[in-house]
Amino acid sequence: MADVREFVxxxxxxxTIDNLTKVEAFVDDVCLEMDVRDESYGNVLIAVTEAFNNAVQHGNQGKSTCKVVVKAYEDTGFIKLSVKDEGDGFDYDNLPDPTAPENLEKENGRGVFLMKSLADEVEFEEKGALVILSFKL
Incomplete structure (x- = not known):
């Protein structure tokens, strides 16, 4: 994240999934503080909660002793939120297509697809253990 200008x-x-409400409140605060447009707020909230859910379930594999860190940054016209877990990462370049007919009935596998659909940019670092979501202000 070398291009990030200002930590918020x-x-x-x-x-634990129980901490989702804390992450949602954090996103609310950041969006208010950074004057995120009402029409963008939903995209930010859903994308960050998807990243958090993936961090808990897949990255940290449900281990409540692990941590998830969510950070907010401002970068010339963008708000960037990063979600980092303590896992080993994942192969984010080779995910099954959730829109393929064989995957439509599956309960999982849409998180990264949703993040990419909702954010203006999605980056993966640290082998996928860190996701950075960028939204135009």
Whole structure:
């Protein structure tokens, strides 16, 4: 994230789905503080909660002793939110297409697809253990 200009705030929580409400409140605060447009707010909230869910379930494999860190940055016309887990990462370049007929009935596998659909840019670092979501302000 070398291009990031200004750190805004962060939150670190135990890796449990129960902490989703804390992450949602964090996103609310950041969006208010950074004057995110109402029409963009939903995209930010859903993309970050998807990244958080993936961090808990897949990255940290449900281990509540692990942490998830969410950080917010401002970068020339963008708000960037990063979600980092303590896992080993994943092969983000070779994910099954959730829109393929054989995958339509599956309950999982849409998180990265949703993030890419909702954010203006999605980057993966640290072998996928860190996702950076960028949204135009």
């Amino acid at each position: 705030k962060s939150i670190e929580v135990d890796s």
